[in-house]
Amino acid sequence: MNASRKLLILTPYLWLGLFFLVPFLIVIKISLSDSVTASPPYAPTFSLDEGLAGLRASLAALDFENFTWLAEDGIYFKAYLNSVKVAAIATLITLLIGYPVAYAMAKAPQDWRKTLLLLVILPFWTSFLIRIYAWIGILKNEGFLNLALMKLGIIDQPLAIIHTEIAVYVGIVYSYLPFMILPLYASLERIDGRLLEAAEDLGCGAFAAFRQITLPLSLPGVVAGCFLVFIPAIGEFVIPDLLGGSGTLMIGKTLWLEFFSNRDWGVAAAVAIVLLTILIVPIVLFQRHQQKHQEELG
Numbered sequence: 001m002n003a004s005r006k007l008l009i010l011t012p013y014l015w016l017g018l019f020f021l022v023p024f025l026i027v028i029k030i031s032l033s034d035s036v037t038a039s040p041p042y043a044p045t046f047s048l049d050e051g052l053a054g055l056r057a058s059l060a061a062l063d064f065e066n067f068t069w070l071a072e073d074g075i076y077f078k079a080y081l082n083s084v085k086v087a088a089i090a091t092l093i094t095l096l097i098g099y100p101v102a103y104a105m106a107k108a109p110q111d112w113r114k115t116l117l118l119l120v121i122l123p124f125w126t127s128f129l130i131r132i133y134a135w136i137g138i139l140k141n142e143g144f145l146n147l148a149l150m151k152l153g154i155i156d157q158p159l160a161i162i163h164t165e166i167a168v169y170v171g172i173v174y175s176y177l178p179f180m181i182l183p184l185y186a187s188l189e190r191i192d193g194r195l196l197e198a199a200e201d202l203g204c205g206a207f208a209a210f211r212q213i214t215l216p217l218s219l220p221g222v223v224a225g226c227f228l229v230f231i232p233a234i235g236e237f238v239i240p241d242l243l244g245g246s247g248t249l250m251i252g253k254t255l256w257l258e259f260f261s262n263r264d265w266g267v268a269a270a271v272a273i274v275l276l277t278i279l280i281v282p283i284v285l286f287q288r289h290q291q292k293h294q295e296e297l298g
Contacts (some may be wrong), residue, residue: 024276033265075249080278083250089169098180102180102216102221139243140162145159163247167243168240168248176229187222225295226284227282
């Protein structure tokens with residue numbers, strides 16, 4: 001193996017080591033530190049400058065008080081649980097909306113597909129924050145949605161949508177819907193149309209052909225889309241803060257409060273470590289699925 005090939009193979013490992021492993025080790029060190037009134041607001045429990053003897057002494061006196069605090073205070077468990085629930089429900093909603101949209105795109109005439117793809121990714125050309133602020137204007141009591149429903153005579157009083165969990169679902173589904181549509185579209189577009197024609201020739205109805213051919217062959221896109229939505233949604237902070245208000249309890253928002261309001265970096269780092277541990281399972285499953293899918297494609 002020549003040097004250029006070795007460098008090519010090492011590049012992703014160097015990238016992961018520099019931008020994931022090193023920051024992760026720093027966060028672990030902060031999670032094991034003691035909280036103090038200073039800048040930065042934590043005192044490391046061990047330092048490499050003290051040598052091997054200092055490291056052994058620090059390890060002997062090491063405690064996990066920040067992680068113990070998370071286990072003793074029920075609010076963190078509720079935040080983790082609510083984040084998983086919101087992310088799972090939002091992923092299911094994006095799948096139910098995204099599948100028919102991706103299916104229609106894959107079945108559209110070839111000349112239309114590029115335009116439809118452009119329409120899906122067009123929101124990314126605008127700032128994420130501006131789009132979420134726009135939803136505040138739409139969902140608030142005197143916003144566009146309530147005014148439209150009242151003009152149409154559907155409701156007499158404005159609906160209380162903003163600063164509720166419903167507004168959080170609206171924001172997450174809207175923001176991450178393209179992440180569901182794009183992998184679904186890629187899977188559906190690759191399905192060989194001759195399989196469906198053969199099924200119809202053999203007397204298979206449209207729904208049966210979809211259930212027995214289209215749906216199984218599109219499962220890689222379904223799995224990829226669900227992971228791409230669920231993983232970022234579980235740690236979402238901006239949407240729960242702007243659309244959910246103070247009553248919404250999610251772990252991303254709790255993490256921000258510990259860092260910037262309480263200035264308890266030790267507990268905040270412990271919250272981040274536990275969150276990453278929760279996310280490792282779907283991330284590993286996603287990586288294995290992608291690897292298996294690539295091997296099947298040859």
